[in-house]
Amino acid sequence: MEVVILAVSPAAYPTWSRPTKLSLLKLRSFSYAIITGDGPWYRYLVDLFLVSPVILILAFGTLFRLDREMKPELFMSIFIAASYLLMCNVKHGMNLRYANMWGHAAALPRL
Numbered sequence: 001m002e003v004v005i006l007a008v009s010p011a012a013y014p015t016w017s018r019p020t021k022l023s024l025l026k027l028r029s030f031s032y033a034i035i036t037g038d039g040p041w042y043r044y045l046v047d048l049f050l051v052s053p054v055i056l057i058l059a060f061g062t063l064f065r066l067d068r069e070m071k072p073e074l075f076m077s078i079f080i081a082a083s084y085l086l087m088c089n090v091k092h093g094m095n096l097r098y099a100n101m102w103g104h105a106a107a108l109p110r111l
Helices: 002-008 010-027 031-036 043-051 053-063 071-087 096-106
Strands: none
Touching (some): 053 071, 071 096
16 A cells, blocks of 8 residues: 555656656667667557457457446456557557556456
8 A cells, every 4th residue: 555655746757757757758868778669559459469369359248238337347357448549659669568567557456
């Protein structure tokens, strides 16, 4: 619980924002990122489908059966959609390893 409080406190903003800004600045000059890290908005979907097609198909199937009583699944779907919108707009920063958080977040056990 303390980690969550520290992570969202205003005093922690410089701690986690500086590495993020540095990473985004380095992406513009890193030749490997320029060559491999760009693509259309649906590139993560294609990459995830190539790596694990069954999991992606099952995840999309879950979207069609969501209702208001399925709070954890609804929250995870909103989290994945919002983070996907942010991540697919980073110039030269599209890499499948960054999408790992979606699989880990969706696999969290129900509390």
